[in-house]
Amino acid sequence: MMTTTPSIDLVMGSRLRNRRMTRGIDKATLAKAVGDTETHINAFELGIERIDPRSMLALCGALHVNIGYFFEPWAEQLRSHRTQTQAAAKFKLQHSEDDTSGSEAMRDTLISEAPARTREHRAR
Structure with a gap:
């Protein structure tokens, strides 16, 4: 079975070299x-072995070089992911509040219309 080197190890090794x-x-x-x-x-450097934390600090x-140097290729992706996560959380929070008030409004409407619906059903 042929093993493959994870791309992160290749990129970090390349940046080290x-x-x-x-x-x-x-x-x-x-x-x-x-x-x-x-x-x-x-x-x-060849990405054959992952750089462990102790070695990473010593190499830096x-x-x-700052440790962030090795992670620069993913910096934008991480910022984008963080922004998307925050936006999703905000959206969920806003809509969960809307759903609660919407559910309460729906319940109130159903309760207030219940007697009218019952009368209409009996009239048929």
Whole structure:
């Protein structure tokens, strides 16, 4: 069975490699700076291995980058999702209030019309 690497690991690995190369740091130097092995850094960069939180913090420090750097590709998606979630919650709240008042209004209407309907039914 062939395994596939989740796209998030590939993207984060690619961003790690890009940042390392931009800073002019080779894998061996980065590995030493974060207390890891060159092989492990290579696995991170290729997306073969997921970057664990401890390694992520060490890499951020060694590469002089904020942790958000690794998540930038998803930042807009997260903002959009948050906005949609907030809008849906607001819509639900507004309509649940409308439904309650609507239900109460419907109940009141049915109660007030009940005697008239009963008389009409008996008249038939």
